[in-house]
Amino acid sequence: MNQNHFYVTTPIYYVNDKPHIGHAYTTILADVLARYYRSLNVPTFFLTGTDEHGQKVQKAAEARRMAPQAHCDETVVRFQELWRKLGITNDKFIRTTDAAHKAVVQEVLQDLYDRGEIYKAEYTGWYCVGDERFFTEKDLVDGKCPECGREVTRIVESNYFFRMSKYQQWLIDYIETHPDFIQPAFRANETLGFLRKELSDLCISRPKSRLSWGIELPFDRDYVCYVWFDALLNYVSAVGYRRDPAMFEKWWPASYHLIGKDILTTHSVYWPTMLKAMDLPLPRTIFAHGWWLTGNTKMSKSLGNVVNPMEMVEKYGVDAFRYFLLAEMAPGQDASFTEEAFIARYNSDLANDLGNLLSRVLKLTLRHLQGVIPPAGPLQEEDRELLQTVSAAVDAMEQALHAMKCDQGLAAVLNAVRAGNRYLEKTAPWTLAKRGDTERLQTVLHTAAEALRQIAILLLPVMPGKMTALGEALGFGAEEFAAQRIAELRQGGDFVSGRTMRDTDGLFPRIQTEEKTQKPASSTPAPAPAPKPKTVLPGVADLITIDDFFKTQLRTAEILAAEKIDGADKLLKLKIRMGDEERQLVAGIARYYAPEAVIGKHIVVVANLKPAKIRGIESQGMLLAAKIGQDLKLITVDGEIASGASVG
Numbered sequence: 001m002n003q004n005h006f007y008v009t010t011p012i013y014y015v016n017d018k019p020h021i022g023h024a025y026t027t028i029l030a031d032v033l034a035r036y037y038r039s040l041n042v043p044t045f046f047l048t049g050t051d052e053h054g055q056k057v058q059k060a061a062e063a064r065r066m067a068p069q070a071h072c073d074e075t076v077v078r079f080q081e082l083w084r085k086l087g088i089t090n091d092k093f094i095r096t097t098d099a100a101h102k103a104v105v106q107e108v109l110q111d112l113y114d115r116g117e118i119y120k121a122e123y124t125g126w127y128c129v130g131d132e133r134f135f136t137e138k139d140l141v142d143g144k145c146p147e148c149g150r151e152v153t154r155i156v157e158s159n160y161f162f163r164m165s166k167y168q169q170w171l172i173d174y175i176e177t178h179p180d181f182i183q184p185a186f187r188a189n190e191t192l193g194f195l196r197k198e199l200s201d202l203c204i205s206r207p208k209s210r211l212s213w214g215i216e217l218p219f220d221r222d223y224v225c226y227v228w229f230d231a232l233l234n235y236v237s238a239v240g241y242r243r244d245p246a247m248f249e250k251w252w253p254a255s256y257h258l259i260g261k262d263i264l265t266t267h268s269v270y271w272p273t274m275l276k277a278m279d280l281p282l283p284r285t286i287f288a289h290g291w292w293l294t295g296n297t298k299m300s301k302s303l304g305n306v307v308n309p310m311e312m313v314e315k316y317g318v319d320a321f322r323y324f325l326l327a328e329m330a331p332g333q334d335a336s337f338t339e340e341a342f343i344a345r346y347n348s349d350l351a352n353d354l355g356n357l358l359s360r361v362l363k364l365t366l367r368h369l370q371g372v373i374p375p376a377g378p379l380q381e382e383d384r385e386l387l388q389t390v391s392a393a394v395d396a397m398e399q400a401l402h403a404m405k406c407d408q409g410l411a412a413v414l415n416a417v418r419a420g421n422r423y424l425e426k427t428a429p430w431t432l433a434k435r436g437d438t439e440r441l442q443t444v445l446h447t448a449a450e451a452l453r454q455i456a457i458l459l460l461p462v463m464p465g466k467m468t469a470l471g472e473a474l475g476f477g478a479e480e481f482a483a484q485r486i487a488e489l490r491q492g493g494d495f496v497s498g499r500t501m502r503d504t505d506g507l508f509p510r511i512q513t514e515e516k517t518q519k520p521a522s523s524t525p526a527p528a529p530a531p532k533p534k535t536v537l538p539g540v541a542d543l544i545t546i547d548d549f550f551k552t553q554l555r556t557a558e559i560l561a562a563e564k565i566d567g568a569d570k571l572l573k574l575k576i577r578m579g580d581e582e583r584q585l586v587a588g589i590a591r592y593y594a595p596e597a598v599i600g601k602h603i604v605v606v607a608n609l610k611p612a613k614i615r616g617i618e619s620q621g622m623l624l625a626a627k628i629g630q631d632l633k634l635i636t637v638d639g640e641i642a643s644g645a646s647v648g
């Protein structure tokens with residue numbers, strides 16, 4: 001690793017998306033790395049941002065009857081607010097609609113065009129709207145998109161192409177000779193597998209007649225730039241490419257592009273070949289992490305099992321959430337998120353092990369030494385052993401960071417915490433106090449406090465708020481402790497003697513679950529098994545089978561028109577589209593919705609209900625709505641999906 005600088009990026013997120021745990025994870029991982037490198041005194045730049053062009057954004061803006069820029073300005077705030085809540089310390093937040101970024105993209109396009117790296121040709125192929133990518137016939141899997149499995153559309157049009165294919169062999173050689181370039185290694189193999197097939201040139205334009213929301217090609221005003229070509233360039237435009245040579249020189253090449261495994265090809269094939277054509281060095285490492293699953297199931301909006309980071313933070317606090325994500329996922333592998341697993345790890349690692357170590361040192365120091373951390377007398381074997389375990393955790397954490405194994409680094413730190421608890425059990429300071437052995441008591445409490453100080457500094461990047469509070473409990477000022485650096489941990493010295501400990505209200509209060517899994521307050525290493533969630537089922541007679549449920553055919557529909565019905569103040573007559581079909585519904589929603597307010601909504605309809613006449617008007621189905629007391633809300637679809645889609 002080049003220790004002169006550390007430049008880490010996250011993917012720029014689609015501004016349309018509601019931030020979910022996947023976005024939160026990559027950004028927290030980048031933040032933790034950035035904080036660690038700063039703590040190691042390495043100059044650091046951390047970039048995140050939003051991807052704001054392309055078809056999805058244009059469509060979403062159209063659905064909201066808004067200009068795309070206004071739509072982006074409104075939705076980008078969700079990410080910015082979440083990052084504030086999660087304590088993210090990015091140095092820059094780039095939006096691809098920033099004028100500065102757009103100008104750089106246009107210069108790159110013009111330069112590549114002038115040098116013959118971009119050319120115009122007729123294109124025939126298959127297009128996936130969801131992924132905004134073109135595929136050739138042979139790329140398709142069973143006639144569907146090879147990435148997401150959705151339907152693809154056949155397209156014939158003139159477009160501009162980047163000569164990606166000419167770099168195929170160069171890229172293969174580069175990957176084979178740079179084992180750090182794509183990590184984990186099995187992802188490098190995956191890319192090499194992809195490169196075994198003939199690489200096509202990359203279509204980098206979209207005719208404005210089909211898509212106008214993008215950066216205009218400087219050499220042809222009838223086209224805009226392909227969203228991925230524009231988006232990938234954020235990694236260089238954000239650090240001064242073509243604008244600020246000193247800044248660019250300082251940060252480029254990036255140390256890490258952190259990405260999810262689903263956007264590997266764009267980063268490991270498109271981006272390096274683009275950089276090669278631009279004559280720029282490649283990033284040191286593209287690191288693809290795995291997926292967060294709910295239990296063992298993929299998170300998806302349609303399954304309704306997507307974890308909302310905001311909710312978790314509000315419920316359990318930002319530091320615990322950051323800790324869980326980092327400790328639970330081995331970067332590169334998939335990991336499972338369940339609230340039960342979260343609570344089990346929190347109670348075991350934080351409430352029990354770390355919280356317990358602090359509370360013992362605190363109580364004993366307050367009770368026997370008026371709260372003042374004493375100097376140490378001569379050290380014994382067991383004191384040295386504890387301090388060595390903590391030093392080993394410093395080394396392990398640093399190595400784990402360089403190898404992107406943060407979970408293992410945290411495990412080493414928690415191992416030191418447990419060693420701290422075992423140390424107290426072994427040295428039994430409560431007995432020393434009873435016996436009046438003040439000298440030994442002082443050495444033991446000094447050693448335990450010093451271990452806690454080092455542990456808190458090691459965990460600061462992951463839990464900045466709670467570890468600063470731990471520092472305060474050890475008698476440091478908040479700002480003083482937040483500025484402590486891992487780089488200084490190895491220098492030795494006495495930083496705790498004479499500090500007055502401050503009582504805390506319990507740094508990590510235990511989360512009580514319904515089935516109380518009481519774990520003794522000791523250093524037992526194994527985490528408590530995840531308590532099973534309590535399920536309350538109705539009586540068996542009331543249960544239905546899945547087949548019963550599927551007798552009701554639920555489908556999505558778009559409301560095309562709505563009007564009041566004379567003489568029926570509760571009813572609206574609706575015209576809806578369900579796939580290819582148009583239908584008429586009579587719905588009792590007039591007290592809650594004005595006709596014009598429901599037009600354009602994507603609702604859920606019982607599609608196989610026998611038609612019925614209501615006030616003499618035929619209703620061909622029934623819409624779903626949620627009602628409580630005087631409140632009623634239509635059940636609508638969370639995001640874009642074609643009308644007529646089945647629900648269930």
Ligand code: MSP
Nearest residue numbers: 011012013014022023051231232259260261291292
């Ligand atoms: N805009 C592109 C990236 C352009 S970078 C030049 C994009 N955006 S995204 O918002 O759709 O996805 C952002 C990231 O979230 C991706 O890295 C994706 O892998 C990640 N995740 C989406 N769902 C996830 C999980 N369930 N778990 C972990 N990460 C997941 O793609």
